[in-house]
Amino acid sequence: MTDASANNVTRLLQSRSFVELGARERARALLDAGSFRELLDPFDRVTSPWLPKQGIVTQADDGVVVAKGTIDSQPAVIAAIEGAFQGGSMGEVGGAKIAGSLELAAEDNRNGIPTRAVLLLETGGVRLQEANLGLAAIAEIQAAIVELREHQPVIGVVAGSVGCFGGMGIAAGLCSYLVATREARIGLNGPQVIEQEAGIEEYDSRDRPFIWSLTGGEQRHASGLVDSYVADDSDAIRAELHKLFAQGKPAQPRSRRHAWFLQRLTDADTREQLDAAGVRALYQGDAQ
Template sequence: MAEPVATGWQPANFIELSARERVAALLDPGSFTELLDPFARLTSPWLPKQGIVTQFDDGVVIGKGRLNGQPAVVAAIEGAFQGGSLGEVAGAKIAGALELAIEDNRQGIPTCAVLVLETGGVRLQEANLGLAAIAEIHAAVVELRQYQPVIGIITGPVGCFGGMGIAAGLCSYLLMTREGRLGLNGPQVIEQEAGVAEYDSRDRPFIWSLTGGEQRVASTLVDAFVSDDADAVRAATLRLLQQGLPASHRTDRADSMLAALQQLDTDTQISALQARTLLAFALQQPAASAPQPEAGHLHWGSSRGEQWSQALIAATDWRCAAVPSVCYADGELGGRACRFILIRPDASNHFPRARQGEVGLLEGWALASLIEETQRADAELPVKRALIAIVDVPSQAYGRREEALGIHQALAAAAAAYAGARLAGHPLLSLLVGKAMSGAFLAHGYQANRIFALDDSKVLIHAMGKASAARVTLRSEAELDELAASIPPMAYDVHSFASLGLIEGLIPVQHADDPDKADIERVRQALTQALQQLPADDRHLQCRLQGEHRGASRQVRQCLRQSWQPESH
């Protein structure tokens, strides 16, 4: 373990500091000890295979020390390395540090956490391993915030996007500078997916008017707006920490957000003022109980998710949740009561960018509302219902309204609800029957105790659609396919995904588009067996770390544990 580093003189501008200097500027003077510093030489095993120079800290600095005398861990992402993107090692450093902070709190050591977020999200050169690591970060933030505040800091110039935008939405508190940006989808990706008329990635004033620090604070998606002075950032962090745990989190505002979003006029494009007015009102409303959905006949389409949903549970047993695109059915597997949950296409979706099965604003908040209602209903039951997420989601929704109205926060609400239900004792299984892409998968399915997938060529898993991934990585789609042949985390197919150790099993089926009785029985048996074999106290995601291609994830956690010394508190 490295010796404590004295902070010494630091430049006044927090934005100009390196990740290591930012950690030192935040922690109490003389208390900063870096864990897994560059001398540990834990680098990405995947970048050299693509001709990319590694960095010995993989772009993430973990500092252990104190904040105003309280035990703390600070994780800072280096935006200058690979755009602050997270691959296997970088993501494991953050997730592993948060997991150790959770263990501290279980042992009575009140360790809090600060995340300094300057990141574009998943590192596409390590796509599915980066996405898995971010899901594990989400799980750890949700659990740690039950004990101590998790504070996020977004300054700039990279901003905070992708799956780490969802992580920001999970934090107990957030602070930003004017230069920071916060969202889910980067401007170039939105332009690629939705067109320049929807989102012009070259119009910087427009972008900052929707996702910049001043707008996000006015919208109450962020708690504190500070200058970029390092002392001011530290002082604001300490003020937020002194507030203790919030009475509730932004992720608890599902019902007020759903009511406000459904009243929005989506025939015209939204302005920055409209967005901040709606959010500031809806996010300040008291948390309320979810409305009980009304039973009614669903009009089914022909998507993979819909076909398998009707195969597993009779079509007449399904009902809509808060919106038509999110539906559920109560049934059983092997005598265990289960609630099956599906996101499906809705050609009449109130938000046009979410009509093909994408997870958008309404879908994220509706998932949260439904899962929270399930958890409340089962709170006093000794055996709680299992949740079965049927996953066929092509992507999150890409659009101006989505970014302006905080789609990252909507997806954070869904991820928090799933993770919270799992921690509360609801067994959670995911069944991948079609696409499981990017932020959509993080919101619906990736928090499961166990993940299953049909053994079928149309089951695709990745951090980003191929056209957008090619644009971001400055490669052609053909080049991406060539790399994926030898680098499993970059591949889209389910067999490559299975080799990463992230799923419990592939289920062979003969008619994946139109399942017959034998196919249905095989799937039901696999899910039933998983529920029967899942230990009652298995409420975490550690089983995913055993895959042959997750050696670096295991090594990072082992080294962190060896250098983590709780007795020093």
């Protein structure tokens, strides 16, 4: 074994997968040691009032963990979505927890407390069982991101295979910075929805290599839709957060470069299905 191979094996053995952690453990891993303090934890029993009416077992935190603490010794709040509960879908309670935490962080900033925010996004979007209530909650989250990012960076992290879709995909696009791993997927409509509406010939939801080649973290980064592409390692992701927060707010949020992105869509030839290389060629260039 060469020295390079030995070093790679050593790094692999020493790494700690972020994807394999639950939402609560992810938040704890990113905050400074000893600073984690959960708000509305499971013992508060704040659950969805709508799921039991449909015969669905609730979860005591409604699939969202909100934690206060510090990142690099600066005040921070982390909202982590548990992708293992109802596909990380957003309902009334979980959505209110995220929106409320961002709104309070904005209030902190107005009061001279420079509170940062991190969103750990593992979500398919709105919870269908809560329909309009979930949509309203997502709209409040989006508005709160836009408000807070005027004061401090709001960083979204998409790490696992649940990905980030639907209205929360729009929320991800509103973040000051977006971080993704190779395992992540980011989009508006999920593969099964596209297949259902456009047909399997257009989009085969079972073709995992094809799906990741278009919506996976590596492709989204190469297309300029993600700011940082990192390994599935808790230390690497925490280090990336420190680096991005040290950069401060971006000169122009991605969502305000809409004219450039709309032109890319206008330039796309929809007569033939684009492959991964075609998408990269379309999006690469000066995105200012």
